[in-house]
Amino acid sequence: MILAVTMNPSVDISYPLHEFKLDAVNRVETVRKTAGGKGLNVARVIAQMGEKVLATGVLGGTIGDYIVQELNKSDISNDFLNIERESRNCIAILHEGMQTEILESGPTLTKEEGADFLGKFEDLLSKVSLVTISGSLPKGLPADYYQQMIEISQRKGIPVILDSSGDPLRKALLYKEKPFAIKPNITELSQLLGMKVDSGIRHLQQALDHELFQGIEWIVVSMASEGAFVRIGAADYRVTIPKIEVVNPVGSGDATVAGLAVALNRNQPATAVLKTAMTTGMLNTIEAGTGSINMTKFNQYFDLVKVEKID
Numbered sequence: 001m002i003l004a005v006t007m008n009p010s011v012d013i014s015y016p017l018h019e020f021k022l023d024a025v026n027r028v029e030t031v032r033k034t035a036g037g038k039g040l041n042v043a044r045v046i047a048q049m050g051e052k053v054l055a056t057g058v059l060g061g062t063i064g065d066y067i068v069q070e071l072n073k074s075d076i077s078n079d080f081l082n083i084e085r086e087s088r089n090c091i092a093i094l095h096e097g098m099q100t101e102i103l104e105s106g107p108t109l110t111k112e113e114g115a116d117f118l119g120k121f122e123d124l125l126s127k128v129s130l131v132t133i134s135g136s137l138p139k140g141l142p143a144d145y146y147q148q149m150i151e152i153s154q155r156k157g158i159p160v161i162l163d164s165s166g167d168p169l170r171k172a173l174l175y176k177e178k179p180f181a182i183k184p185n186i187t188e189l190s191q192l193l194g195m196k197v198d199s200g201i202r203h204l205q206q207a208l209d210h211e212l213f214q215g216i217e218w219i220v221v222s223m224a225s226e227g228a229f230v231r232i233g234a235a236d237y238r239v240t241i242p243k244i245e246v247v248n249p250v251g252s253g254d255a256t257v258a259g260l261a262v263a264l265n266r267n268q269p270a271t272a273v274l275k276t277a278m279t280t281g282m283l284n285t286i287e288a289g290t291g292s293i294n295m296t297k298f299n300q301y302f303d304l305v306k307v308e309k310i311d
């Protein structure tokens, strides 16, 4: 089973409007509410791939209850640390071809809650063979919190795929215990290194030679329609994908992490792992839902992904 961690989940609400009027009343007819947060997207796609997944993290209040209800409806096992404060809503207003987002920051966790979750996390590790950690940290937790989770997992011999950004990601790469895999996009990679990284192969190779990445077994730099550049141990790969009709690309990175997790957990060969991760990313872009794929189209897209080893 795979453990999918979301430390700051949300209910994602989308309001489609023909026109978004400021300083006026906007009435919405169709409202879409989903259990959101990057790790929950990962959990959903893992479940859609037919693999066992357990969703965990921290949630609370009626919004937390709604998230659990939605997960139960989708048959996704879950075991969260419950807190007394409300989890967050994240609102996307879709108007005139644009997307205006209003994102609550979510509850501030206490030191005790941070420690309680680490205890829970350690307990849950006895049930799983791989962990994914996605997204930002809630307020109140130290920036090295993911690093602490990685250290606990390593002690138990469980590999971690970390998909985060900013300080929590940087801190997780600074210490001796490294995540097994990371999946930055080019922007996150550039932020991490404090310089603009472009998608040229030599440039990417140079970027990944940085000491921050030493000791990470799998580095998947996802590049949207350009596929990915990947370093596995000492070997580099360029993964290319076909041109496709995109419906909604949001959550493609999460679907890629889900594909990576499932294929790694099934001990598939590296080429199959990379093709699976790219396929689940692509399948997400052709669906309207965020972090959702249709597995009936898997083989068709999988066959079109090309993996080339770079000398």
Ligand code: ATP
Binding pocket: 184, 185, 222, 223, 224, 225, 226, 227, 228, 241, 242, 244, 246, 249, 250, 251, 252, 253, 254, 255, 256, 277, 278, 279, 280, 281, 282, 285
């Ligand atoms: P997000 O933050 O929206 O979850 P991301 O920036 O982490 O995404 P991307 O690099 O945009 O991740 O996308 C991950 C994978 O999804 C890509 O490597 C590719 O397989 C697929 N993908 C994303 N966008 C496109 C696109 N426009 N066309 C084809 N495939 C895409």
